[in-house]
Amino acid sequence: MVMLVSDRDPVCPGDRIGRDGTDCLSGSGTHVWQGSVVASVVGELRCERPAAGRLPVASVRVGSRSEGPAADVVSAIAIxxxxxxxxxxxxxxxxxxxxxxxxxxxxLKNFSGLIRVQDVRATEIDKVSIISSFRPGDLVRAEVISLGEAQSLLLSTAKDSLGVLEARSEQGEAMVAVSDEEMACPVTKTREGRKCAKVQ
Known part of the structure; x- marks a missing residue:
């Protein structure tokens, strides 16, 4: 069992914690992505072992340490x-x-969301392409614009501060934003289209 980060280490969204089912199990503030337990939020990693011989449960504690578990999660989303x-x-x-x-x-609950082509950008909407704005696996900051049905939300990335925060190239490298419309692989220098979030 090899954990990539240690108990009480700070983590950010997208940080790999360990292999799901081999190193640890996913708890509050984490999710499973491509076989790995990954942090969903900014906070402090907590690894709790429920019983001897069982895998630790990895969770991310958000906020002050005096807050209880109920303060770390939310059950509702609003426009x-x-x-x-x-x-x-x-x-x-x-x-x-x-x-x-x-x-x-x-x-507390699982929600899915849709980013429609008309909600990707605020300008030149007729020129927007979904394929040139996002790729599967991208981590995106978005705004809820409609609650939809069956826990499915309509999302927008039209504001400058919204869009792709983290993406990987076809070679698996973490890319960096070079404009509001492109990210580049630091190894191959290849550029790919994205609707990038402008970091404040």
Whole structure:
């Protein structure tokens, strides 16, 4: 069992913690992505072993240490909330996402979201392409614009502060934003289209 980070280490969304089912299990503030337990929010990693011989449960504690577990999660989402989500799949009309947390707070329930082509940018909407804005696996900050049905949300990345926060190239390298429309692989220098979030 090899944990990539240690108990009480600070973690950020997208940080790999360990292999799911081998090193640890996913708890509050984490999710499973491509076989790994990954942090969903900014906070402090907590690894709790429920019993001898069993895998530790990895969770991320948000806020002060005096707060109880109930303070670390939220059960509802409202129009205007900002959420972090992971792109699951694309088609020409929209991107389907798994909503991971509201702000920095993980969710008690699973929500899915759609980013429609008309909600990607605030300008030149007729020129927007979903395929050139997102890729499966991208970590995206978005705003809730409609609650939809069956825990499915309509999301927007039209504001400058919204869009892709983290993406990997086809070679698996973490890319860096070079403009509001492109990210580049630091190894191959290849550029890929993205709707990038402008970091404040």
């Amino acid at each position: 205007g909330d900002e959420v972090l989500c992971r792109v699951r799949r694309l088609n020409p009309r929209y991107a389907t996402c798994d909503v991971l947390c509201r702000g920095t707070k993980p969710l």
